[in-house]
Structures are given as C-alpha cells and as structure tokens.
Amino acid sequence: MATVVVMPALGNSVESCLIIGWSVAEGDQVRENDTLCEVETDKASMEVPSTASGTVLKLLWEAGDDVPVMQPLVVVGEPGEDPGPALNDAGWDASGDEVEAASAPVAEPEPEPAAEAQAPAARQAADGASSPRARALAASAHVDIQTIAEGSGPHGRVIERDVQAAIDSGRATAAAGRAGAVGTDVEGTGLGGRISSADLARPQTAAAEEAPAPQPAATAAAPAGSYTDTPLKGIRKVIAERMMASLSSSAQVSYTITADAAGLLALRARFKQSDPELGFAGITVGDLVGYAAVKAAERHPSHNSHLVDGVLRTFADVHLGFACDTPRGLLVPVVRDASSLSLKRFSERSKELARQAIDGTISPDDLQGATFTVSNLGSFGVETFTPVLNAPQSAILGVSAITPRAAAGPDGELVLQQRIGFSLTADHRVIDGADAARFLQDLVRLVEHIEFTVMG
Structure with a gap:
C-alpha cells in the first residue's frame, strides 16, 4: 500500500x-x-x-x-x-x-460581542486550542484569542498566522479596548481615538453606522524607470513583523557608552599567538565582549528577563542570543547556559551555532529561548547604532567598532585610546535609566579588566 x-x-x-x-x-x-x-x-x-x-x-x-x-x-x-x-x-x-x-487566505471570523469576564474553564479550553506562539502574539497585540473561531492548524488549532491575520484585519477587541488601544479601522470616543468601555458596550451595527466611510488612499506617482517588486516572505517577513511588534509593544530607550579596548586587544593577541593545541587561538574580540556581556547580565537580573502580560520573569542563568548575519537574513542563535560556560567553551559553542545558522542546518530549537541578546556590528566598522529589543526580552546590547578616540590620560593630559562603543536598548517599563547606566558601568569594568573577567 x-x-x-x-x-x-x-x-x-x-x-x-x-x-x-x-x-x-x-x-x-x-x-x-x-x-x-x-x-x-x-x-x-x-x-x-x-x-x-x-x-x-x-x-x-x-x-x-x-x-x-x-x-x-x-x-x-x-x-x-x-x-x-x-x-x-x-x-x-x-x-x-x-x-x-x-x-487560501485565512477566513476572518465574524465578530462576537465582547465579554467583560471569562470563566477559567473557558479560558483553559481556548488556551488548549491554540499554540504557545499564537497566545504570545495575541497577548502582545491585545487580541482576545477566543474571537478566532477556528484556526488553520491541525484540527482547527489556532496558530501564530491566524492571530496575525486577526491583527491585520484591524478588528478592535475587548482586550484591546481595556488596554486603551486604537483600532486600525475603528475610532473610539476616548482621547486620541482610543476605544473606551462605552464604545465596547455599543452594538457593532451602531458603531459601524457612526464610523465615517473610509476615504480612498492617495496614490503617489510612480518614479520613472524600471523597478522590481519583491513580496516579503519567509524569514524576511517574520523579521519585519517582529521588529514592528517589538517597537509598538514596548518602551524602548537606548543608552551609549565607550570603554578602553586596550585590554581586549592585548588578550586577543596573546590568544592568537598561543599554542593551537590549547584551543585558545581562535578566540576573538567578539567572544571576549560576549563573555563580558553574559557576566554583566548575570549581575543585573532585570536585564536578563522577559516581560509578558505584565509579569516580569527574571532568569537565574543567562541564555545568550547573538545576532548572526546569514544568506537568509538575520537569525539569533542561542548559547544555552552561557553563564556557566568557560570562555573557551563559550567561544566554541558560539562559532558552531553561527556556522549552522549560515549553512542553514541549525535546529529551530537553537533559535529560541534567549534571555539576553548581543548584536555586534563592530566588524562592519559601525561606530554606533540603536538595536531593537528581541521581545519579550527586556534588554539588548549593541557592540560597535573599536576606533581611536581622544580621552583623558592618568594625569589629565589628552591621549589617543582605542575605544569600543556599546549601545544598550532597554524596556523602560522594566529598566529605569539609572539601572541601565549601572549595567553599562559594570560592563565597562568587565571589558577594561577582561583578563580578570575571564578568570572568573
């Protein structure tokens, strides 16, 4: 058969x-x-x-x-x-x-009246009929997942793309209203068009009658010359959606600082000249900075955390995600239990994950579960940038190039130093400015005394 x-x-x-x-x-x-x-x-x-x-x-x-x-x-x-x-x-x-x-495109379910309260058994049933990623996206976008009558997954299970379709449709939900959201096709009577409880209580037909008819969008004149339209799909589409979701659902603030890179460069030179059989010759400046970042995140639990549905979960171990440039787009492999690894093992594991990501052989399970992320653009000569949070993480560290900069010497004289730049983006709902500054101060100390940091 x-x-x-x-x-x-x-x-x-x-x-x-x-x-x-x-x-x-x-x-x-x-x-x-x-x-x-x-x-x-x-x-x-x-x-x-x-x-x-x-x-x-x-x-x-x-x-x-x-x-x-x-x-x-x-x-x-x-x-x-x-x-x-x-x-x-x-x-x-x-x-x-x-x-x-x-x-075919996912059919939009008919809107149902919003309920102010929900029985625990009904909520449990809804959670069981939807995937964890679908629930996470619904929570971040304030979408009531129970309004999605049937999903496109096996046996009608609601999966992430079903929630995204509901978001794209622009329907205002009770959860969105309670969060003070503004619907993309419904304007409320609250401040700035926000949906109020009174709006939710109005019948759907009445709200539709009061809503002004949508005006056709003005079409800009197409530039002269040839062009190519390429729809976003696959990894590129996911990156676009997640970046927009991250920016729209968190209070992101970035802080910058520089550190003397003399210790990094000196230790890297020593490793490079060491006996290859010892296994240290391949350790890079990026490995050293990533290792220092892990130690800093370990000292600051609020930076090694996830914020989901108003609940902050801090982690005892640091699982480090690192941005990796691949032929298919940006991927973020995760070094599990990075805070318990030696520098040598941390370097080996990072390089193996990066190779798998570039080759397209990495397991999807090695691309999730990060508690803190590092994005290093130093090799491209970038001197400063603003990284975007990898939601639901609370912080991400951007690493810039090592460049010669003027600095004050030990006696106050002007000297030229090789300095490395750092940009920390943090969710202000969790991390205040002073907390972010303390994290960066610790990171600078760990980097400027890297020979002691790696001994720990």
Missing part, C-alpha cells in the same frame, strides 16, 4: 513550513532519506527527507505553500498505484480540497 509522507515537526516551536522548492516530481523514484523538498520555517531553511522508498505518486502542495506540520506532504508507492486509499486513511480528501483550503 502507498505511504503518506507528512511534513515533519522541525523543532518544538515550528507550526508550519513554507515550501521553497521541490527536489522531486510525480513519477520520480525515491529512496528513504532522499530529499523531497526544501522548506523554510520562520527561523531557518532545511531539507525534508523521504520516510519511504518507491515512486512519487502525488505531490500535495506547490512551491510557496505554507504547510502545517504533521500534515500530508507526498504520497509514495508502487508505479501506477492509486494514492487515494492512503490519503483517505490519513484523513485527506484526495480531490485536493484540503490543498485549496489550506493555501
């Missing part, structure tokens, strides 16, 4: 995968572990292997389709075999209706 190959769950956080391209066609012969297609999650690209040998009887999706995990992907069997029975056993309509339905 034919075998149905499903889209694998490529990590605990992955809900669906975008098919970039097929490596096989219907009628091709495949063996177990042969590559069927290349897919892209919201974090990385990877290949999907076949779990069966035989002839490709049917491809159930097209390149560009976003396929939920554990859904039928390909049917493999004997040449000329009917794939229908195997698909029926897998709960798939062989007529292809599911393909059309899954590929």
